[in-house]
Amino acid sequence: MNDNLASYSTFAPYYRTLLSHRSHAEPIARLLTELLTPAHHRLLDAACGQGNLSYFEELPGRTVYGSDGSHHMIEFLKADPTLASRYEHVIECEWKALPSLFRAHGKFDAIFFLGNAISHVRNLDELRQIVADCRVRGLNDGGLLIFDMREWRLEDGGSGLTEPGRTENVKRLILREEPGDVCLQIFDECRYNSDHQIIDYYVEEDGKPIAEAEFSYLMVRPKEVISLVESVGFEIRYSGKPDNYPYFAICGEAIT
Numbered sequence: 538m539n540d541n542l543a544s545y546s547t548f549a550p551y552y553r554t555l556l557s558h559r560s561h562a563e564p565i566a567r568l569l570t571e572l573l574t575p576a577h578h579r580l581l582d583a584a585c586g587q588g589n590l591s592y593f594e595e596l597p598g599r600t601v602y603g604s605d606g607s608h609h610m611i612e613f614l615k616a617d618p619t620l621a622s623r624y625e626h627v628i629e630c631e632w633k634a635l636p637s638l639f640r641a642h643g644k645f646d647a648i649f650f651l652g653n654a655i656s657h658v659r660n661l662d663e664l665r666q667i668v669a670d671c672r673v674r675g676l677n678d679g680g681l682l683i684f685d686m687r688e689w690r691l692e693d694g695g696s697g698l699t700e701p702g703r704t705e706n707v708k709r710l711i712l713r714e715e716p717g718d719v720c721l722q723i724f725d726e727c728r729y730n731s732d733h734q735i736i737d738y739y740v741e742e743d744g745k746p747i748a749e750a751e752f753s754y755l756m757v758r759p760k761e762v763i764s765l766v767e768s769v770g771f772e773i774r775y776s777g778k779p780d781n782y783p784y785f786a787i788c789g790e791a792i793t
């Protein structure tokens with residue numbers, strides 16, 4: 538198991554609480570509604586996590602598969618009947634094993650990796666392999682690959698790419714909840730190496746540390762990712778930042 542997946546095991550119990558404070562579902566649902574036509578019927582949410590982005594309410598009449606490499610994230614999804622009912626099948630599958638999922642379940646009309654998920658790849662070669670597997674083995678002709686990532690930038694005076702507006706390595710309180718007797722707080726702290734942003738999350742209950750998880754995100758300019766997607770046989774249908782959405786989204790259509 539890679540390090541990010543191990544971190545999702547630790548962080549899974551707090552993930553939904555964290556996302557409940559960030560409302561991303563509506564802008565991404567709007568984008569998917571614009572991009573998908575009735576011909577895009579079989580969909581794969583290849584980083585479904587806990588199913589938190591509830592975009593499928595907006596996509597009736599489709600057959601939606603979910604897959605994710607984290608057993609724990611999927612367990613939380615399956616435990617929520619409303620979210621679980623949006624998926625026809627939920628399959629535990631790391632991205633490197635997607636070709637076997639395609640062999641077992643057939644090709645799709647659209648494959649998504651949403652919520653800054655694809656940035657968890659270790660390097661560009663890994664990203665290229667996933668995109669190529671989707672193109673060659675996973676998508677029907679005319680099928681769509683849709684994913685999003687941060688719009689990493691070189692800030693004025695900076696020496697490398699960073700998350701816009703977050704060049705300093707500061708620890709921030711991102712969530713404080715006191716629903717009952719217990720006070721839950723989640724902090725995050727980011728740092729950078731040459732091509733990754735590394736974020737540590739710290740969870741505290743009544744001031745006592747109860748969990749810690751580290752995630753890494755590959756930083757690559759959207760322009761470079763667009764070229765990569767085109768180079769394996771996709772035509773770009775959309776690239777940009779949807780209104781009120783924190784990530785840069787790219788949609789490529791599989792062309793023959």
Ligand SMILES: C[S@@+](CC[C@H](N)C(=O)[O-])C[C@H]1O[C@@H](n2cnc3c(N)ncnc32)[C@H](O)[C@@H]1O
Nearest residue numbers: 584585586589605606607631632651652654657
């Ligand atoms: C930021 S979460 C996004 C989840 C969901 N799309 C959402 O927006 O709430 C990223 C997801 O990618 C999954 N993931 C990360 N690396 C993976 C890998 N190598 N193979 C399969 N899934 C992976 C994680 O388990 C996690 O559920």
